[in-house]
Amino acid sequence: MIGRLNHVAIAVPDLAAATAIYRDTLGATVTEATPQPDHGVTVVFIELPNTKIELLEPLGEGSPIQAFLDRAPAGGIHHVCYEVEDIIAARDRLKAEGARVLGSGEPKIGAHGKPVLFLHPKDMLGTLVELEQA
Numbered sequence: 858m859i860g861r862l863n864h865v866a867i868a869v870p871d872l873a874a875a876t877a878i879y880r881d882t883l884g885a886t887v888t889e890a891t892p893q894p895d896h897g898v899t900v901v902f903i904e905l906p907n908t909k910i911e912l913l914e915p916l917g918e919g920s921p922i923q924a925f926l927d928r929a930p931a932g933g934i935h936h937v938c939y940e941v942e943d944i945i946a947a948r949d950r951l952k953a954e955g956a957r958v959l960g961s962g963e964p965k966i967g968a969h970g971k972p973v974l975f976l977h978p979k980d981m982l983g984t985l986v987e988l989e990q991a
């Protein structure tokens with residue numbers, strides 16, 4: 858069911874400093890910082906030949922990544938994102954398998970303008986999983 862690895866997300870306390878490490882130290886191509894108020898984060902993508910790294914900084918009150926950063930103040934790998942052809946079919950299959958779909962259970966529009974869903978890390982080997990419709 859899952860297809861390409863779309864991105865690996867890293868939660869960071871300081872997006873500008875994290876972007877500088879990827880751009881200046883590692884020599885990667887980086888995008889502009891983009892606020893995503895519906896998701897409570899500001900995002901920068903690092904464009905690699907075979908996938909992307911998504912840098913996430915908390916935005917506003919109640920950001921879903923704030924508790925993660927409270928536990929890991931220096932930052933760390935927050936989630937992996939896999940592409941699926943049909944996100945509703947994927948959601949329904951995963952729910953039938955017992956996986957918990959976070960939030961309302963309805964897809965939201967993600968950073969690439971496509972529907973996304975999240976699966977509880979306790980059901981996915983301790984890793985938060987995002988699904989994005991390809």
Ligand SMILES: CC[C@@H](C(=O)O)C(=O)SCCNC(=O)CCNC(=O)[C@H](O)C(C)(C)COP(=O)(O)OP(=O)(O)OC[C@H]1O[C@@H](n2cnc3c(N)ncnc32)[C@H](O)[C@@H]1OP(=O)(O)O
Nearest residue numbers: 893896900921924925935959967968969975978983984985
């Ligand atoms: C920019 C848009 C989009 C895109 O297009 O790419 C994005 O990526 S948005 C990214 C941010 N949005 C989200 O993460 C939405 C989904 N996340 C959530 O709903 C919450 O973060 C969460 C997964 C429910 C966790 O909530 P939180 O309040 O931080 O923690 P809990 O206390 O409920 O945690 C329970 C349990 O799970 C462990 N945990 C939490 N987060 C992670 C994680 N990222 N990876 C692995 N494990 C995680 C946490 O440690 C707790 O464990 P125990 O202490 O053992 O119970």
Ligand SMILES: [Co+2]
Nearest residue numbers: 866911938987
């Ligand atoms: Co993501």
